[in-house]
Amino acid sequence: MKTEYRFNFLFTFAPKLSKAIFMQFITRVCLLAIMILANSWLGLAKSEGDKDDQGHGGKVNTEEEVEAYIDHHLDDSHYFNLFSDGETGEHFGIPLPVIIYDFDNGLHFFSSSKFHHGEDLVEIDGQHYKLYHSKIYKTDAEGTITYDEEGFVENEKPLDFSITKNLIGMILASVLLLWMFTSLAKSYKKGQIPTGFGRALEPLVIYVRDDIAKPNIGPKYKKYMSFLLTVFFFIWILNLLGMTPLGFNVTGNIAVTFALALVTFIIVQFSGNKDYWKHIFWMPGVPIPMKIVLMPIEILGMFTKPFALMIRLFANMTAGHVVIMSLLGLIVIMQNWIAGPAFFGFTIMISVIELLVAFLQAYIFTLLSALYIGMAVEEHDDHGDDVPVV
Amino acid sequence: MEIPVMVGAGLVIIGAGIGLGKIGGAAMEAIARQPEATGKIQTAMIIIAALLEGVAFAALFAV
Numbered sequence: 001m002k003t004e005y006r007f008n009f010l011f012t013f014a015p016k017l018s019k020a021i022f023m024q025f026i027t028r029v030c031l032l033a034i035m036i037l038a039n040s041w042l043g044l045a046k047s048e049g050d051k052d053d054q055g056h057g058g059k060v061n062t063e064e065e066v067e068a069y070i071d072h073h074l075d076d077s078h079y080f081n082l083f084s085d086g087e088t089g090e091h092f093g094i095p096l097p098v099i100i101y102d103f104d105n106g107l108h109f110f111s112s113s114k115f116h117h118g119e120d121l122v123e124i125d126g127q128h129y130k131l132y133h134s135k136i137y138k139t140d141a142e143g144t145i146t147y148d149e150e151g152f153v154e155n156e157k158p159l160d161f162s163i164t165k166n167l168i169g170m171i172l173a174s175v176l177l178l179w180m181f182t183s184l185a186k187s188y189k190k191g192q193i194p195t196g197f198g199r200a201l202e203p204l205v206i207y208v209r210d211d212i213a214k215p216n217i218g219p220k221y222k223k224y225m226s227f228l229l230t231v232f233f234f235i236w237i238l239n240l241l242g243m244t245p246l247g248f249n250v251t252g253n254i255a256v257t258f259a260l261a262l263v264t265f266i267i268v269q270f271s272g273n274k275d276y277w278k279h280i281f282w283m284p285g286v287p288i289p290m291k292i293v294l295m296p297i298e299i300l301g302m303f304t305k306p307f308a309l310m311i312r313l314f315a316n317m318t319a320g321h322v323v324i325m326s327l328l329g330l331i332v333i334m335q336n337w338i339a340g341p342a343f344f345g346f347t348i349m350i351s352v353i354e355l356l357v358a359f360l361q362a363y364i365f366t367l368l369s370a371l372y373i374g375m376a377v378e379e380h381d382d383h384g385d386d387v388p389v390v
Numbered sequence: 391m392e393i394p395v396m397v398g399a400g401l402v403i404i405g406a407g408i409g410l411g412k413i414g415g416a417a418m419e420a421i422a423r424q425p426e427a428t429g430k431i432q433t434a435m436i437i438i439a440a441l442l443e444g445v446a447f448a449a450l451f452a453v
Contacts, residue, residue: 211429308444315447364440371437 066329070322074249075134077165078112081247091117096165100136102127102158112162129158136160166256169248173237177230208232208366216370220377224370227267231260232366239317239358243351251361252317254310261310264369269302272376305372309365316361320354402449409442 081093095113102108105127114122115131121143122129130139137145137155146154184198184205194202213221213228238256241248250256278284280298283291327347331340417435421428 211433215433308441311447311451312440312444315450316443360436364436367433367437368440 062333066326066332070325070329072134073247073325074252074318074321076253077134078115078131078136078162079117080165080168096168097163098136099161099163100129100158101161102138105158130155136162165248166250166253169238169241169250170256173234173241173250176237177233181233204233205229212363212367212370216367217374217377221370224267224271224373227263228366228370231263231369232362235260235313235365236359236362239361240355242317242321243354243358249317249321251313252321254314257310257314260313260365261306264309264372265303265306267369268306268372268376271373273379275378275380276376305368309368313361313365316357320350320357324350324354399449403446406442406446406449410439413438413442 078098079091079093079095081091083093084091095111097109098112098114099107099109105125108124110122110124112131114120118131121139121141123141128139128141128143130137130143130145132145132153132155135153135157137153137157139145139155148154180197180201183196184194184201187194187196187198193199208229209221209225212232213225217224235251238248238250242251280302281295283294283298286294324347327343327350331343334340334343413435417431420431424431
């Protein structure tokens with residue numbers, strides 16, 4: 001008792017604080033102080049470097065740089081950039097193969113390192129190609145890019161079948177899926193219980209079956225399980241790949257989500273039964289003028305559903321990437337003692353939320369696909385009170 | 391003409407926020423009343439939230 005008494009002076013200003021909480025508080029203050037000191041030192045070093053390099057005001061310049069960096073990250077790329085040296089402007093990464101088809105010039109295959117990150121033109125059989133904002137354009141020998149009145153590029157574009165960074169991401173996800181699920185399938189041959197990594201996957205597969213497919217599609221769910229499982233795990237893995245430092249932004253690309261939504265659209269239209277089409281073109285149970293009014297609305301509804309699927313996934317993932325990168329960019333823009341650790345903390349918080357969103361968006365895409373399929377295959381015997389409203 | 395579009399988008403997002411709040415609140419109340427129906431309530435909640443989110447994103451893209 002006496003030895004403890006000696007330390008009691010520490011708690012006189014806050015008698016209810018227990019010793020443990022107090023120690024925790026001290027550790028946190030120390031950690032914060034170290035972080036602030038380290039950050040201010042780094043910030044100082046950075047601003048000194050800026051002053052040495054160029055004379056112009058650092059702030060506006062960095063804001064523009066951050067914006068350009070985010071824009072570049074959101075775009076698909078012909079070069080797999082791992083990291084760049086800001087001072088020398090060197091990029092470290094893997095150049096990816098470029099495959100272009102030009103109606104005048106034919107099919108061509110070369111490495112994207114020939115573009116030197118957009119600085120050089122590539123000349124093939126007298127035609128010049130330029131990489132401009134992650135897209136390939138046909139130019140003259142000087143590489144001039146012309147714009148129309150609204151600021152869009154007027155130059156002709158060859159058909160681009162290149163193996164881009166997004167495609168690499170999708171191939172990686174497919175290989176991962178194949179590897180994970182063949183091992184799961186193989187382990188069922190040995191016995192009822194999966195072994196190894198399959199034990200982590202089995203509950204997810206059952207979750208998709210019991211909570212997504214069965215309640216929304218009904219008795220015919222088995223036919224659609226392969227699609228739902230594929231789309232769920234494909235989107236989830238791609239979303240998670242976006243959280244790695246490799247810098248993928250595959251599901252945040254509208255072309256990718258368009259293709260995914262298109263598959264759902266096709267499946268829904270092809271599995272639609274007689275009742276589904278009847279409800280679109282000649283809604284039963286309503287007066288004839290109403291049938292005529294409802295027909296265009298229902299036809300529009302056929303297209304808005306997959307359209308919403310496309311926009312939802314794209315916007316959610318893009319928004320997540322933009323928020324994380326903007327918060328990180330604010331550290332560089334503000335360069336002071338408090339903003340650094342604070343925005344670092346925010347970034348971690350948002351990243352954790354993004355992990356949840358990565359799962360949630362895969363779940364919602366699968367769930368809504370199942371719902372739309374369910375609406376298309378549902379059998380109607382009579383029109384009682386249990387007509388689905390959605 | 392830039393500013394009115396942004397104000398409209400802001401209004402839509404405020405509306406979506408109110409809507410999401412109502413959905414979330416109602417779902418919480420429903421779960422508190424009938425904890426055994428949690429799964430069904432959550433699914434319904436997420437579907438409606440996802441549909442509402444689509445409206446909010448449509449507004450964002452109008453900017």
